[in-house]
Amino acid sequence: MHKTEEIISEAVQGEQEVSIEKKANSLSFRQQIQEKIMEEIERQRTISDEELRDLIDQEIKELGEKEFVPLKEKLDLRKRLFDSFCRLGILQELVDDDQVTEIMVNGREKIFIEKKGKEILWDKCFDSEEQLEDLIQQIVSRVNRMVNVSSPIVDARLEDGSRVHVVLPPISLDGPAVTIRKFPEPITIKKLIQYQSITEEAAEFLRLLVISGYNIFISGGTNSGKSTFLNALSAFIPEDERVITIEDSAELQIQQVPNLVRLETRNANSEGEGAVTIRDLIRAALRMNPSRIIVGEVRSGEAFDLLTAFNTGHSGMGTGHANSPKDMLSRLESMVLMAAELPLMAIRSQISAAIDIIVQLGRLRDKSRRVLEIVELKGMEQGEILLNPLYVFQEKPQEEERKKGGKSGKKTAAASKETEKVKGELVCVGQLLGKEKLCAAGCEL
Numbered sequence: 060m061h062k063t064e065e066i067i068s069e070a071v072q073g074e075q076e077v078s079i080e081k082k083a084n085s086l087s088f089r090q091q092i093q094e095k096i097m098e099e100i101e102r103q104r105t106i107s108d109e110e111l112r113d114l115i116d117q118e119i120k121e122l123g124e125k126e127f128v129p130l131k132e133k134l135d136l137r138k139r140l141f142d143s144f145c146r147l148g149i150l151q152e153l154v155d156d157d158q159v160t161e162i163m164v165n166g167r168e169k170i171f172i173e174k175k176g177k178e179i180l181w182d183k184c185f186d187s188e189e190q191l192e193d194l195i196q197q198i199v200s201r202v203n204r205m206v207n208v209s210s211p212i213v214d215a216r217l218e219d220g221s222r223v224h225v226v227l228p229p230i231s232l233d234g235p236a237v238t239i240r241k242f243p244e245p246i247t248i249k250k251l252i253q254y255q256s257i258t259e260e261a262a263e264f265l266r267l268l269v270i271s272g273y274n275i276f277i278s279g280g281t282n283s284g285k286s287t288f289l290n291a292l293s294a295f296i297p298e299d300e301r302v303i304t305i306e307d308s309a310e311l312q313i314q315q316v317p318n319l320v321r322l323e324t325r326n327a328n329s330e331g332e333g334a335v336t337i338r339d340l341i342r343a344a345l346r347m348n349p350s351r352i353i354v355g356e357v358r359s360g361e362a363f364d365l366l367t368a369f370n371t372g373h374s375g376m377g378t379g380h381a382n383s384p385k386d387m388l389s390r391l392e393s394m395v396l397m398a399a400e401l402p403l404m405a406i407r408s409q410i411s412a413a414i415d416i417i418v419q420l421g422r423l424r425d426k427s428r429r430v431l432e433i434v435e436l437k438g439m440e441q442g443e444i445l446l447n448p449l450y451v452f453q454e455k456p457q458e459e460e461r462k463k464g465g466k467s468g469k470k471t472a473a474a475s476k477e478t479e480k481v482k483g484e485l486v487c488v489g490q491l492l493g494k495e496k497l498c499a500a501g502c503e504l
Contacts, residue, residue: 119136147217150170153172154239161241164185164235166191166234167186167234168185177426195227199215201215202308211231221242225238242287245291245314254427255427255484257430258450261430265292269296270297273416276376276378277289277377284422294314296315300350301348302352303320303321304354305337305353306322322343341354341368353377357394359397360397362398379391384419388417391410392410410436410444415435416434417432417433419433430452432450434448449491450487452483454482455482491504
């Protein structure tokens with residue numbers, strides 16, 4: 060190696076070592092300050108945000124008297140320390156970013172985010188696994204939840220309504236896994252129309268059904284927008300009704316109904332006691348004189364209780380995971396069987412009588428979320444539930460790419476098909492047969 064190159068290499072290596080040492084010192088300083096502040100918090104029991112900021116400033120000032128720390132680093136240290144105690148540490152910047160819709164923590168070193176429909180690896184990570192574990196405990200404790208080795212899976216929520224799912228080792232093999240689904244603000248039907256998720260005609264149709272008290276079930280795959288759509292539909296509920304919402308972690312943001320009761324499940328304590336399930340809450344809701352019951356997500360035996368509620372004169376809505384309306388019916392059958400050993404025909408009769416409409420959502424190849432189908436359940440025939448399709452999403456053929464000749468032209472066309480926006484719309488293909496509730500409510504299609 061040339062002598063000049065050796066000198067440059069040694070200089071670069073020296074800078075890297077200084078940078079690493081500086082980072083280590085910075086981390087050590089932060090840990091020291093954190094420990095001091097934690098001791099003070101434990102001594103005082105309660106401390107306001109302003110008092111915390113003053114305490115942090117005092118500790119940083121004392122640090123600056125011992126050795127030189129640039130102003131930029133002081134400000135960064137101040138923010139990180141405050142966020143670690145009162146907010147979400149390094150994740151707070153992602154929570155504050157409106158363009159980030161999902162945060163996925165795969166252990167302390169890998170943090171992925173969903174931004175504008177694309178998943179990317181974030182350039183920051185946690186300093187240690189202990190820091191990540193402390194953050195998890197901070198999140199779950201705020202909503203009176205508990206997560207530990209004996210109970211390693213938990214659902215929680217942030218103050219802004221964002222959904223949090225946590226899985227701890229040994230279930231999660233590569234360290235704690237945290238998924239945060241953000242709900243920065245309620246998305247209205249008007250916005251969904253703007254996003255082309257639904258047509259104005261179909262939205263008006265659903266509005267009339269909600270007002271008239273039709274029982275609507277929203278079906279879709281993971282991350283298809285079920286909770287968002289349910290929240291948008293709930294805005295059409297008349298103000299004079301008494302509404303009870305039931306969720307694993309509270310996400311619905313019904314604002315126009317004054318007579319609203321929000322119920323949330325509770326995990327068992329360390330002794331395995333005190334759990335409150337969705338089934339328990341549905342039964343409780345029936346004794347609370349509800350006009351309408353809304354269940355955030357139906358996953359198991361609570362399907363039986365919800366169908367029973369619908370069949371006893373209560374209106375409502377719910378969501379479930381399925382790839383089509385037929386699949387949703389099959390899943391409902393399976394979920395009812397988890398709760399009661401009933402003949403299949405009896406279960407199907409219950410479903411067909413309880414649910415009026417299924418709205419199927421989906422996520423297309425361009426990552427857009429669309430209403431794919433709206434179907435009516437219209438009774439049974441030969442032991443099968445009959446479906447009456449009302450609206451169906453029809454994709455328009457994409458414009459043909461200009462042929463550039465040979466194989467390159469084919470490759471361009473194939474790549475374009477994967478990346479370009481899917482064109483299509485929700486088309487009316489049938490008429491509602493069951494209009495009794497519409498007529499009773501004085502509504503007309």
